[in-house]
Amino acid sequence: MKFASVRIITADIKPLVQFYEQVTGVTLTQYTADFAELHTPSATLAIGSTRTLQLFGGEQVANAADNRSVIVEFRVDDVDAEYRKLADLISGSLVQEPTTMPWGNRSLLFRDPDGNLVNFFTPVTPEAVKKFDQ
Template sequence: MTVSLSGVHVLAEDLDAALAFYRDTLGLTVRNQVAQGGFRWITLVTDSQPEIAIVLSQPHAGRSKEDGDALAALLAKGELQMLQLRSDDLDATFDKIAAAPGAEVLQEPVSQPWGARDIAVRDPAGNLVRIEQG
């Protein structure tokens, strides 16, 4: 039996701002966009790992109002789980993110004590994104 990662969900109130960050700034490719029940979600992939998707969706999509409100509150506080990515050129990636509208730099490129060289940013929705040199 083999189990592998197929996707990661990232919440965003403003899907257009999130799409601009992940597609235009980070270079991911849109696989599909689906609208249903007044909400939509966007699936993005990378050229190097097209089998692993990042799915952008809204906190209230497919949830009760109470659960959506709770997730939206956590998202607004920046308290949801972080997304970890890898870049083959961390400095160039950092420069693009630093110039991107809506992104917040939390940590410039630095070598960490555990061996990784990485950056930390918040995407336009407030999600913590760490990117390491790969």
Template sequence: MTLKQTRLITTDVAKLTRFYENVSQSKAEVLNSSYVQFQNEACKGLAIVELTSTRAYGEDVTEAGANRSVILDFEVDNVDAEYERLQESVSDWVMPPKVMPWGARAIVFRDPDGNLVNMYSHP
């Protein structure tokens, strides 16, 4: 078994796509206006889909912007540099640069839909 993809469900695919293109500094592949995916290494396996496209699973099975149980982790070379770079793009900072109990240096913020994003590096 291989985990192939994580899908973020949203009501604004374009806005969330721009956010993750900026965060990852990579370009998404737009399959249509309600589905995009990242295929390059920086964000490989991330897809962003319109809430209405998940109705095939059943009514009210999914809810955009309601996640409080998943954190997207990105390993970076320099957490402090990323923190500075993202100041104008991120409006909801959860944690400024900090050394975690397990030794990694990390920042945590929310994307426009409230999903947690963690960027970390190892000293």
């Protein structure tokens, strides 16, 4: 088995596509007006409109902008530099400024336009660096 992607369901994909392009600096591939993907070397973040739920059995399958259990995480080279670069963009959705966590990552936590949690992190302890460099 190979992990492929995580998909966010939203009522309007345009704001999310723009947001993720701004915060990651990566242009998303938009296949249709209802589906886009952000490709990275390690994983893909898919964004689908609520209209795509019809293909999975109906709109009751997922609720847009209703996530309270998942954090979308991106490993970055320097989380403090990313914070300085994004401070104005995420000021209204900032959850936590860069903080070193007990497991050795320095993390910046904020919300996307739909309220989904996003974590930018950099491993900073020798143990965390070793874990991600394997």
